[in-house]
Amino acid sequence: MPRKILIIDDEEAIREVTQVTLETFAGWIITTASSGREGIARAAQDLPDAILLDVMMPDMDGPSTFKELCRNPATRRIPVLFLTAKVQAADVEAFRNLGAKAVIAKPFDPMSLAHDVSKALGWEFEEIQQVSGRK
């Protein structure tokens, strides 16, 4: 089975582009959520292999969502990558300290997004498309 990725972002356009990009380049199975709350529920239900989490969202922002995910034993171990339009060195440092696997800046190049995500997670990018059923 291919990898399952959950994208949490309040912007529909970003969700869509990210989803198509990762599906097209990596062949991963993508699910999306449009808010932190929805993302937490979906993560607990789907148990994805990784989560791409937007930083700036209304109501519940990325860091709060991440903390909530860590509190739940079911989702605690799912690696999280922050996707952010706010790329100050200090912020990147802060997200890393929270325990994020990587911080990916927006806008990103679709050609390299799947590669960057794989690299951050230690996944072998070429194999991903053929691998099945391994977490």
Next chain:
Amino acid sequence: MSEKKFELQNSLNILLLENDPADAELCLHELRRAGLNLHSEIVQTREEFCAKIESENYDVILADYNLPGWNGAEAFERLQARNRDIPFILVTGAIGDEIAVECIKRGISDYVLKDRLARLPMAIRRALQERALREERARAERMLLERERRFHALMEHSADGIALLSAKGRILFTSHSENRILGYTAKERLGENALKLIHPDDRRRASTIFQEVIGKDRNTATAHLRYLARDGSWRWLECIVTNLLNEPTVQGVVINYRDISERKRAAEEIRQLNEELERRAIERMKDEFVSVVSHELRTPLTAIRGVLGLLASGKLCQPPGNCQRMVAVGVANADRLARLVNDILDLERIQSGMISMQKKICDSADLMQQAADLMRLTAESQGVTLSVTPLSVSLWADPDRIMQVLINLLSNAIKFSPPGSAVCLSAERVGGEIRFEVKDHGRGIPAGSLTRIFERFQQVDASDSREKGGTGLGLAICRSIVTQHGGRIWAESVLGQGSMFRFVLPEQGDGVQAAEKKEAESAAQNSDH
């Protein structure tokens, strides 16, 4: 005076200087006959007289003029010598007009001839009245003097000053003999034009106000003016100007003034604080704006760039040639827009100090080598040779930011170099500083643009940003970074032969000391709050 009349009606203490007892008795008899109630003592010799005026107090002294061995005039001198103001009347035989006039001139109250003794009571009354008048006048004078002294002391010790000016603005009087406010003595200032010490910028205003005030009787106006104090400082005085030219007792323009420098200083401090608060509020708004813009611009840009990237990849479909070219243009421009947003935010943050330089000890040769390695591929793709001559010097700097400067300068140099030419990166120690240099053999920069190019969006040619893909902010960012390190950056160029960008940074020792100093200062500032 009424007191004395009362005394006269009650009892008179009389000293009689007379060597003839019969004459003495006649005198007293005459006085009693006139109804005077008196107590008398009779002395005959100089010694007795001197002893009595020394020890006793009399209301009146009556003296014969011709005495054995001396005379009445000498007796009066003795009395005067003791500073006693006692009516002194000569009761005498004929003495001649000359002597009589001389005696009156000297201050003897009166003289009465022995054969006209009936005049004596009246002479005594008049002498007593005159003395009462004299005492009254002396008391009034003492009071006046006292009042004047008090008034003077009040003026002298008042914190505010008073000056009196003529209609032409000359100083006629100043209240303080030693002017505590400005430090001059009254003498120095008398007769001077009052405008002389006023700040040149305030003079015209002062003159206008003065003319207005003297235009109308009892007119008054208030002005805040700067005056030159003796110590060379400028003091703010609040001056109340009043026209009393037609007031007979004043006849001048009165200036009441007080030092309001402290008040002004406090007001100025408040103004500055308000400005600072306002500035910070604006700064905060700007930060928020920058943050919002950063997010709001990048979000749609992310979608656009993503879509174009997907199309360009050919993974979704295989578009025809024209379409592919158009998509490529879209990708390139979305990238350029992203760079622009990044650069604007970067520059704003560096300039506003939001990004602090993460300084550490680093080696200049490493930075040069890393920057060159990163740019080598770009150079090769342009057919440009990149040569590095590293110099190892220890620096106190933010290595990422210095790399950013080097990469920016190298990228510019490569962009503007014709294929087949070389770009050289080198460094040199120059008097406690390290000077980096990036040299190209491009078209060069006109002399008039050498400074301007470090400003925002000030490329030599407006078409450069389109053709070369720059944002117009690279050099401004470089300058901000170098400045934040206590260094300088500049460009030199010969048109048609190439350009040379140079920047200097302090060597580690200086930098560390400066950083420690700055840290100590900011610590001190923090402890103030």
